[in-house]
Amino acid sequence: MAGQLRESARPPGDARLVVETMYQVAADPEAWEQLVQVLDDDGQEPTPELVRNLALSEDIARLTQRRDEGPNAARRPDLGWVLLSPGRKALAWNGAAAEILGGMGELAQGQAIVFDDPANDEALAQACARTQRQAGQVIVKLDRDDEEGPAFAYLTRGSALAGLAGADLPDSLDADAGLALVFPAASVTSSLWASIRDSFGLTPAEVRLARKLRDGRTLQDAAAELAVSVNTVRNQLRAIFDKMGLKRQSDLIRALTELSSLAGLIDGQERARAQEMELLQAPPLKFVSLSDGRRLAYREYGDPLGKPLLAFHEGLGSSLLPPGSERIGRELGLRIVCAERPGFGQSDPREDYSFEGVAADMVELCDQIGLDRVRIGGVLSGAPSAIQTAIALGDRAVKVQLYSGRPPRAPEFTPGNPLVMFRRGIEENSWVLESFFAILRMRLSTAMLERIVRRSSVHSPGDLDYLDSHPETSTFLTAYIGEALARSSRGPVDEIRAFRRARNMDIGALRAPLVVWHGEQDHFAPLAPLLAFLGDRASEVNVMPGVGHMMMLKHWRGLLADAAA
Known part of the structure; x- marks a missing residue:
């Protein structure tokens, strides 16, 4: 490393202060702005002892790392949520909710959700009125097209939202004052039906029928909604029984319900990553x-x-x-x-x-x-x-x-602008790069990133x-x-050095x-x-x-x- 650093007349005390500040950043990444004050514009060359001490900051970051931090943390919850004002205006939401509601209407900041189907407006209004009158939660049924079937969501007090996994609300919002609309993740459901189809060899038509039956439809209702004859759905049901090794419709519904409850629990880390990629359409x-x-x-x-x-x-x-x-x-x-x-x-x-x-x-x-x-x-x-x-x-x-x-x-x-000053500082002091980015890698989270982006956008x-x-x-x-x-x-560190x-x-x-x-x-x-x-x-x-x-x-x-x- 020393071969890449130019000589500097700065006293070693300056570099020692940088090391001490890096310890603070390792324990609390949001203290990164303190580095702006101690990084020298002209670059510094630390002693080998200080370089060794700097590496200890990575150990501090590792010891203080939380489960929701780092590149391998699940960055998308299994739930979609929208925080609503008492007047039903959307105050905040996560990507899973945007994905679900995007197929039913328009979701805009500070505006009431506009549904394509007016019946959904009435259903949400009634649920909001009931939730404000009673404790607990109300189940809301929101109609979609026949292919996907209805979406079900809980409507509950906003105070419940902070306790849900991944509900990362902006600090400026008062969740207690509003209502929370909470959905199962669409991709969990999609993953479930894809697994059933692939595991048992069901045709698309048979999967559509199984969805209808799982959601409580009779054979007659399913036939009407699928625009086929009752005889056709009976034949499809027999095929489903044969492929899944079942004998009764009640067994099928119970199996589908149990599978639904397990869908979000199997292969948690890999599934969370797959869901994130699906959300990002990657x-x-x-x-x-x-x-x-x-x-x-x-x-x-x-x-x-x-x-x-x-x-x-x-x-x-x-x-x-x-x-x-x-x-x-x-x-x-x-x-x-x-x-x-x-x-x-x-x-x-x-x-x-x-x-x-x-x-x-x-x-x-x-x-x-x-x-x-x-x-x-x-x-x-x-x-x-x-x-x-x-x-x-x-x-x-x-x-x-x-x-x-x-x-x-x-x-x-x-x-x-703190980010401009920070980039200037670390580019001139390349000896801190590896430790800083290693800390960032371990402590990265959506909440921290959002605060940094907002702070730099003032x-x-x-x-x-x-x-x-x-x-x-x-x-x-x-x-x-x-x-x-x-x-x-390695890449970000190498590239900043290449810039210099x-x-x-x-x-x-x-x-x-x-x-x-x-x-x-x-x-x-x-x-x-x-x-x-x-x-x-x-x-x-x-x-x-x-x-x-x-x-x-x-x-x-x-x-x-x-x-x-």
Whole structure:
């Protein structure tokens, strides 16, 4: 490590204070801002003894780690919940509830839930009135289409919500004053029926009938709702009995009920991860073996025969793209490939991490999976790798887009923004990087991340508005960062060091047109240093009003549409 550090005249006492502060951060990650005050702008070189002491901070983090923290923690609860005001306005919700209600109507911050079926409005209103009159909870039946059947939910006092697993409410909300609408997770139910189908060889029609019977329908009712004859459902029921080894309809219903109660308990950790990926609409990871034997992980979204777009995640990100990317990619005719750079997520690290090395890996990926005439998009710290890859691809790169791009230049000082000051500090003091990211990896949680994002958005009112209206953002960002740190923190550490080494990076060989997209209120990755780095290479600069660092999430569809043009 010492070979990578430049000499400094700073006394060792400064470095000792950094070590002591890291101990505080290990015990309480939200004390990270204290590091801003003690990291030296010009860099420091600690003694070997202090480096050894710094490693003890990781032991402190490990001892104080909670079960809901870290990249392997279940980040999506088995329950979907919506916190309602006494007037039935939606105050907050999690991703599971958004997934369930998204198929029945519209869920908007500060507004009453608008259902496609007016009968559901009346059902919820009656349940709210009953809940406010009596103790306990009321079961609400909400109708959906015939294929999915109705959704059932409990309506209870908001005070019960804090005790439910994963109910991570914003601190500013008074749950006691409202009502909580609580659903079983849709993906648990989907997983149950998929397991029954796969285990016993049931046809889709037989699964539909089994669902009806489990929900209490008679054979006559099921036949009417499925628009088939009673004789047809009797034949299907006999087939279900034969395949599942049952003799009576009551046995079937009991078996389905028992399986339902167990569905969320089997293979808890793996199931939670699968549910999270389903919520994020994430396709499975794929891998290529590079010429030196390392593996590179990537995901593909959209149209497999569409125009190729090679996406570069940010400096603490992964191949998870915003929910909806699969559908948007298909609609726009894009084949979106997002690879995890070396050391990130499930990709093996490079011993010689550099932007040129990343570009070589990406060119090899393009060659192996058949990407030609490639569009390139780089988010934040993915910008230098995106540009270098475009240079390496030469005429195969047809367009480069930078979304809130960060250049490999000395970070511009933005007083008052703690994340800008923090990044500047750790980039200048690379000796703290490994321990800090190891602590972050162990202590990451949705609640902590949401508070950090909100704290860093104080000068971007558009970002705060976006977070208020899209409370599921924290769930996505936690999964996005958690996947980046799934195996280690090696990639983010290597990349920050690469930024410091590459401050004289030359982009004169870039041939493809380059388009800049930036948020007007982005104080974390300011536009001015990026434009200074790009010089005359930017063919188009688009500044999006009323938004800052959340620009990419807010305008994701528009950015992809521009890539497809």
